[in-house]
Amino acid sequence: MELRQDPTTRLWTLTGAREEEKAEKDGRCPFCRGNEALTPKTISAFYSNRGEWTVRVFPDKSPVFQIEGDLDKKAEGMFDKMKNIGAHEVIVETPGHATSLSMLSENEILDILKMYRERISDLKKDRRFKYVILFKNHGTLAGSTVEHLHSHVVATPVIPARLERELRWAKNHYDMKGRCLFCDIIYQESKQKIRTVFENKDFISFCPFASRFPYEVWILPAIHSHSFEETIQKSTIADSLARILKVIISKIEGITPAYHIVFHISPNESSFRTMRGDIGTLMEDFHWHIEILPRTEGMSRLQREEEFYINAVPPEDAAKRLREM
Ligand SMILES: [Zn+2]
Numbered sequence: 001m002e003l004r005q006d007p008t009t010r011l012w013t014l015t016g017a018r019e020e021e022k023a024e025k026d027g028r029c030p031f032c033r034g035n036e037a038l039t040p041k042t043i044s045a046f047y048s049n050r051g052e053w054t055v056r057v058f059p060d061k062s063p064v065f066q067i068e069g070d071l072d073k074k075a076e077g078m079f080d081k082m083k084n085i086g087a088h089e090v091i092v093e094t095p096g097h098a099t100s101l102s103m104l105s106e107n108e109i110l111d112i113l114k115m116y117r118e119r120i121s122d123l124k125k126d127r128r129f130k131y132v133i134l135f136k137n138h139g140t141l142a143g144s145t146v147e148h149l150h151s152h153v154v155a156t157p158v159i160p161a162r163l164e165r166e167l168r169w170a171k172n173h174y175d176m177k178g179r180c181l182f183c184d185i186i187y188q189e190s191k192q193k194i195r196t197v198f199e200n201k202d203f204i205s206f207c208p209f210a211s212r213f214p215y216e217v218w219i220l221p222a223i224h225s226h227s228f229e230e231t232i233q234k235s236t237i238a239d240s241l242a243r244i245l246k247v248i249i250s251k252i253e254g255i256t257p258a259y260h261i262v263f264h265i266s267p268n269e270s271s272f273r274t275m276r277g278d279i280g281t282l283m284e285d286f287h288w289h290i291e292i293l294p295r296t297e298g299m300s301r302l303q304r305e306e307e308f309y310i311n312a313v314p315p316e317d318a319a320k321r322l323r324e325m
Pocket residue numbers: 029030031032096097098148
C-alpha cells in the first residue's frame with residue numbers, strides 16, 4: 001500500500017488491497033484469553049495479580065500502516081506519494097468476551113484508558129509519525145468484524161484530514177481572539193444547557209451544534225488541555241473520564257447498536273519540531289476531545305460523498321432524550 005495525495009484537495013488516500021481481520025472459521029474468538037495463538041505476538045499488556053492479562057496489545061494482522069522502512073517520499077510527475085509507514089495496533093480491552101464498554105466496571109475502563117495513554121506516548125516517540133489515531137468501531141454497521149471489545153491505534157506519517165481542519169480552525173480562532181475555540185464552545189454549551197448531555201467535575205458532554213450524525217456526542221475535559229496523555233496522568237481525572245464514558249456509551253447503546261468512538265488528540269509534537277522548528281500555539285489553541293458518532297442505515301448519496309452531512313435529529317432533541325435516559 002502507498003499514500004497518494006490528491007493535489008486538488010490535498011487529501012491523502014491509501015492505495016492498494018488490504019485483508020480484513022475475520023473471526024475464525026471454527027467460531028473461536030481470536031481476542032478471548034486462551035486464544036492468543038490466533039493473533040500476532042503481544043506488544044504490551046497489563047496483568048492481574050494471578051499473572052493473567054487484562055488488556056493486551058498486538059500488531060494488526062493486516063495493517064493499513066507498516067512500521068518498517070523509510071517514508072520514501074516521491075514525486076510521480078506532478079503527484080506526491082509516500083510509503084505507508086506507520087503503525088497499526090489492536091488493543092483487546094478485556095479478556096472475557098465482553099462486547100461493549102458499558103459491560104465493564106469503571107476500574108476496567110480506567111485500565112483501558114491507561115493503555116491508550118501508554119500506546120500513544122510510546123508511538124509518539126517515533127518522529128516519523130505525525131499523528132496517532134485512536135478509534136473504536138462498535139457493531140457490524142460501523143465496520144467491526146470482531147465483536148470482542150477492542151480498539152485500533154494507528155500511527156500515521158500525515159495528519160488526518162478532519163484533524164488537520166480542526167487544528168487549522170482552532171489556531172485561526174486563537175490567532176483572532178486569543179482564546180481556545182473549544183473552551184469557548186464549552187462555555188456557551190454550559191450556559192445554554194440545551195445540548196448538554198451529562199457532566200462531572202472534570203468532563204462535559206454535549207451534542208454538538210452542527211451534529212453530523214443523529215445522537216452524536218462529544219466529551220471534552222472541562223479545564224483546558226491540549227494533551228490527552230497529560231490530562232489522564234492525574235488519577236482522579238482519569239477516574240472521571242472512565243465514569244463519563246460508561247454513562248455516555250450506555251445512553252448511546254440505548255439508541256443505536258453501532259457507533260464509532262474517535263479520540264481527537266494533539267499531533268505528535270516531536271515530529272513538528274523536526275519539521276517546522278516549533279509547534280506554534282498548539283498547547284493553547286487545541287483542546288483534545290472524544291467524538292462518539294452513531295451509525296445509521298441508509299446514508300444519503302450526498303453524505304456518502306462527504307459533500308454535506310444530513311442529520312434528521314436536531315442535536316437539541318437528541319440531547320434532551322439522552323439526558324432523560
Ligand atoms: Zn472474545
